[in-house]
Amino acid sequence: MAKAVPLRGVQPALLKWARESVHLSVDEVAGRLNRAVEEVDAWESGAESPSYAQLEKLAYDLYKRPLAIFFLPAPPAEPKPEAEFRALPLADLRRLKRDTILLIRRARAYQESLVELFNGQSPVDEPIWKQVSLDARKSITEQADAIRAALRVPAPGAHEWGASDGDEALKRWRKAVESSGVFVFKDSFKQREISGFCLDHDQFPIIMINNGTTKTRQIFSLMHELSHILLGWRAISTFDGNSVNMLPDREKRIEVFCNKIAAEILVPSADFSEQLERVPVNIELAGPELFASLAERYRVSREVILRRFRDANRVSQEFYEERKRDWDGQRIQRASSGGSFYLTKGAYLSEKLMNEVFSRYGRRQITIDEAADFIGVKPKQVEELESRFLRGLAA
The missing domain is CATH 1.10.260.40 (lambda repressor-like DNA-binding domains)
Incomplete structure (x- = not known):
């Protein structure tokens, strides 16, 4: 040889x-x-x-x-996770795995595609960050109400939320967020403890959420990352509460604030107070059906309901932590085998990005190679993905 x-x-x-x-x-x-x-x-x-x-x-x-x-004389300038993300301890940022780093890089590439496609101007006339400005010192309830109003989502328990498994609810929340000017992508993170991350931008903010978790957990991650964007605060978020406790005081306050905003958006205090009047006095002795029924009403995880009970002083911190540990082991969503590449890619990509790319490709304003670059696929896959996307819109 x-x-x-x-x-x-x-x-x-x-x-x-x-x-x-x-x-x-x-x-x-x-x-x-x-x-x-x-x-x-x-x-x-x-x-x-x-x-x-x-x-x-x-x-x-x-x-x-x-x-x-x-073959370049020096490395190109490129932001490091340690410098641009502040919602994880520095040690955790340095331990981010290769696959997570590549997902962050892919999200940056999507952001560059959006800038080029829309000529640097958000396609939404009045994006949500111009309607709502978050401040950790102000009322959680009022700010969460402002976000719900800007997203124009139905009231809790309304029939518009659809099926109880969370799938229809996730689609509705995602569509509402994208309609507000924030582009939402998904992927199945190999680093499973990561729930998602966001990249702020004055015109094209991006959220990437972990598709490897339950739909209800993805909804909470979506609202958590949206809160970060409205604060102008890039973040990588995990399921591990201990990571939050290890943050410097300012960053810790931000993470706790974003958790509270997300919980209030999904489970408004006024409505939840009405539900509290119908539950047993000693919630810690109640069966699992109580948590399941409330989780179904709000299309959230049982953990979100549990946190709301804790915040209302209806369960102890010890009970909260014990139940959370039990449920944490069940949060991973088992991916089905033999899935279609096109179905998966279509679910992962931002609908607004695909719509713009395929509209321009259909009008022959961009080539098939350019379309492939914008959405991160091979040129030979563009037309089948386009066909499936258009059929989905017509369905």
Whole structure:
């Protein structure tokens, strides 16, 4: 077998930068390439260079970068999660896994696509951030009411919410948020403790939520991230309450505030107070049916109802934490096997983004290659995805 020929011109600093940008160690890269750690170290020190085939694997398989980037004189400017996200402790940000980093990068790419598609101007005349400005020092109830009004969602318990499994409710909340000017994407996060994240922007804010959880949990994540956007505060959120407790005081107050806003949007105090009049005095002795029925009414998780009981001093902190631990193990939504790529992609992408891309492609204002770039698929997949999207709108 011929020996691999080292590729001249590859910049060692770019190799190290690309590896660190996706939070991979030298050992992890060596293991994925089935190479010696010393060999990868030598590439990054400049003592040796990878072959063309090795660089292709590094660029396309591991780091998800264009090949040409490794020949630049210096790494391009790019924000780091540690610098732009403040809703997780620094140690947790540094432990973000490669797949989460790539999802953040994909969200940034979607944001750039939106800027280009809409010529830098939000397609919504009066976006929600111009109607509602959040302030952690002001009334939770009044601010949550303002958000509900801006989103124009039905009252709790109204028949418009549809099926009780949360699927129709999630679709309605998502559509309401997108109609307000915020673009919503989904993906199945491999780092399962991450519930979602958001990228603020003066015209094209983005929310990405974890599709690997229950629909009701996704709804809460959506409202939590929306609260962050209305504060102008980029965030990566987790299911772990201990992470919040480890934050500096200011960031901790913001996270607690966003949780309270999300809970108040989904379970308005006035309506919940009416429901409280019909529940047993000692809620801790009530059966699971109580939590299930209220969760169904508001299309939220049982944990949200439990938190509302705790905030109303109807259950103890110990009871809250015990039940939450029990339910946390059930929050992961089992993905069905053999799913369609097109159905999954259609569910993950922002409807408003797809509508604009396919409208322009249908009018031949953009090419099939450009359409593919905007929505992050291969050119050969564009027309089938377009067909399914248009059929869905007509249904």
